[in-house]
Amino acid sequence: MHLILFLIFGAVCVAGAVNLLLQHHPIDSALSLVVVMGALAAEYLLLGAEFVAAVQVIVYAGAIMVLFVFVIMLLNAGEEARSGGSRVAWIFGVPGMLIGSILMAWILLKHSGTSRVEIGALPGSPQDIGWLLFHDYLLPFEVTSILVLIAIMGAVVLAGHAQSQTRAIEKKEG
Amino acid sequence: MNVGIFILVSVIKIALVFFILLTAVAYTVWLERKVVGHMQNRWGPTRVGPFGLLQPAADGVKFLFKEDLTPPHVHKTLYIAAPMIAVAFALTSIAVIPFGNWVVLGDIYTPLQITDVNIGLLIILGLTSLGVYGIALSGWSSNNKYSLLGGLRASAQMISYEIALGLSLVGVLILSGSFSLREIVDAQAGHFWGFIPKWNIFYGGQFVAFFIYLMAAYAETNRIPFDLPEAETELVAGYHTEYSAMKFAMFFMAEYANMITVGCLATILFLGGWHGPIFGPYILQTILPVFWFVAKVFVFMFIYIWVRGTLPRFRYDQLMAFGWKFLLPLAIANLVITAFIVALKS
Numbered sequence: 001m002h003l004i005l006f007l008i009f010g011a012v013c014v015a016g017a018v019n020l021l022l023q024h025h026p027i028d029s030a031l032s033l034v035v036v037m038g039a040l041a042a043e044y045l046l047l048g049a050e051f052v053a054a055v056q057v058i059v060y061a062g063a064i065m066v067l068f069v070f071v072i073m074l075l076n077a078g079e080e081a082r083s084g085g086s087r088v089a090w091i092f093g094v095p096g097m098l099i100g101s102i103l104m105a106w107i108l109l110k111h112s113g114t115s116r117v118e119i120g121a122l123p124g125s126p127q128d129i130g131w132l133l134f135h136d137y138l139l140p141f142e143v144t145s146i147l148v149l150i151a152i153m154g155a156v157v158l159a160g161h162a163q164s165q166t167r168a169i170e171k172k173e174g
Numbered sequence: 175m176n177v178g179i180f181i182l183v184s185v186i187k188i189a190l191v192f193f194i195l196l197t198a199v200a201y202t203v204w205l206e207r208k209v210v211g212h213m214q215n216r217w218g219p220t221r222v223g224p225f226g227l228l229q230p231a232a233d234g235v236k237f238l239f240k241e242d243l244t245p246p247h248v249h250k251t252l253y254i255a256a257p258m259i260a261v262a263f264a265l266t267s268i269a270v271i272p273f274g275n276w277v278v279l280g281d282i283y284t285p286l287q288i289t290d291v292n293i294g295l296l297i298i299l300g301l302t303s304l305g306v307y308g309i310a311l312s313g314w315s316s317n318n319k320y321s322l323l324g325g326l327r328a329s330a331q332m333i334s335y336e337i338a339l340g341l342s343l344v345g346v347l348i349l350s351g352s353f354s355l356r357e358i359v360d361a362q363a364g365h366f367w368g369f370i371p372k373w374n375i376f377y378g379g380q381f382v383a384f385f386i387y388l389m390a391a392y393a394e395t396n397r398i399p400f401d402l403p404e405a406e407t408e409l410v411a412g413y414h415t416e417y418s419a420m421k422f423a424m425f426f427m428a429e430y431a432n433m434i435t436v437g438c439l440a441t442i443l444f445l446g447g448w449h450g451p452i453f454g455p456y457i458l459q460t461i462l463p464v465f466w467f468v469a470k471v472f473v474f475m476f477i478y479i480w481v482r483g484t485l486p487r488f489r490y491d492q493l494m495a496f497g498w499k500f501l502l503p504l505a506i507a508n509l510v511i512t513a514f515i516v517a518l519k520s
Binding site: 027031034050051053054055057058061062063066067069070073074125126 | 249252291292293296297299300303304306307310311313314322325326329330333336353
């Protein structure tokens with residue numbers, strides 16, 4: 001039962017990803033990405049990582065993708081013009097991607113060292129994740145948060161710079 | 175309990191909860207019209223049935239028989255899907271809400287809740303955050319400037335206030351140590367000094383969190399004083415301007431179902447869930463918890479309507495400043511202080 005559901009959601013995930021590339025309109029592509037995120041959350045849930053699944057839905061499908069859709073709506077982006085794509089990409093890209101993915105799957109299956117694991121056998125509860133984040137990996141966690149903070153400050157500085165420039169122009173003109 | 179009985183019990187519970195929820199949605203609309211009417215020195219609905227009690231049925235029939243228009247130049251798929259997304263996510267979140275204790279019928283032993291999952295609160299947060307798509311997409315796909323502005327306002331507002339809402343809940347989570355809504359309610363059993371109930375709102379300074387939750391909940395459900403997405407004086411009707419008949423009714427149902435979910439969540443997290451004075455024979459002991467739960471949700475809904483009848487609408491910059499510069503820092507301060515107290519105690 002678990003395996004069948006896992007395969008179904010895997011297929012939904014891949015179908016969403018392919019649809020993302022095939023759609024002409026940015027909003028349709030963004031919504032396909034939402035489907036991919038939702039299917040991934042279902043996969044996490046089936047693997048027994050319910051907290052990660054919930055966070056996947058809340059953060060990725062619920063917040064980040066809403067912002068994507070929001071920006072597309074705000075810019076009123078229209079349909080994209082299609083180019084045929086370069087011939088080199090078709091000749092080398094598609095076989096290259098196939099070989100790469102087969103190679104990766106083979107290496108993972110051959111050398112991963114982990115045998116089959118029962119669902120729920122690995123720790124995935126909120127307590128376990130909290131313990132890992134705030135105890136074992138406290139330093140990397142805090143460093144990541146500082147990185148994010150720097151990124152936010154960078155965005156604020158860039159936006160503020162543009163604003164002060166327009167204000168200066170307005171002052172000169174007015 | 176074997177699989178057949180489990181499925182039968184689950185189907186009965188789902189049908190029952192769904193029926194009660196839809197009836198509650200219909201009668202919340204009636205209650206709102208009646209209460210706001212009396213607050214404004216009017217009668218509200220009086221014509222259909224005694225006290226206008228059959229008005230929701232009449233409205234339902236009206237919505238079913240009205241012409242279902244699809245304006246030209248809309249993005250057709252999304253235009254049709256948007257109300258369905260909104261109402262589906264709004265109605266799904268009731269699945270994890272616990273209404274009362276376990277009940278025993280013969281050898282069937284089942285909780286008064288469709289399903290008890292250990293991440294119940296996160297599921298509700300996830301579903302509400304996905305509900306934004308219904309509103310945002312309806313605004314965009316209608317090909318109407320008022321709809322688009324309404325949809326943009328709604329999604330910006332819901333994203334902003336969801337942060338404060340989420341942070342206000344973390345204090346409660348720290349106190350009860352679980353994401354399961356049933357365990358959160360169980361943690362609030364008992365009394366201080368024999369008479370003050372041990373609800374989260376009276377405990378550990380969580381009345382601040384309750385205040386933040388209340389404000390953020392009004393903004394999340396797009397209600398006055400934060401109903402800018404459908405501000406009729408500037409945006410006609412906001413994101414659902416182009417919708418008619420049952421599609422409009424779906425948005426309406428989604429809004430009221432969200433209000434009820436928010437009320438249930440407030441009851442569970444801050445007001446002690448189904449805990450209250452329980453006495454009498456066994457049958458009364460089974461019904462009373464559900465009665466207390468419904469009574470608390472009713473009080474919450476009444477406050478919703480009361481606020482609607484009292485307050486004017488915010489300006490948009492005031493809304494954003496209130497959310498980001500007041501509620502968010504307050505929620506963070508509440509979280510830090512709660513965590514500090516709990517750490518000191520343990």
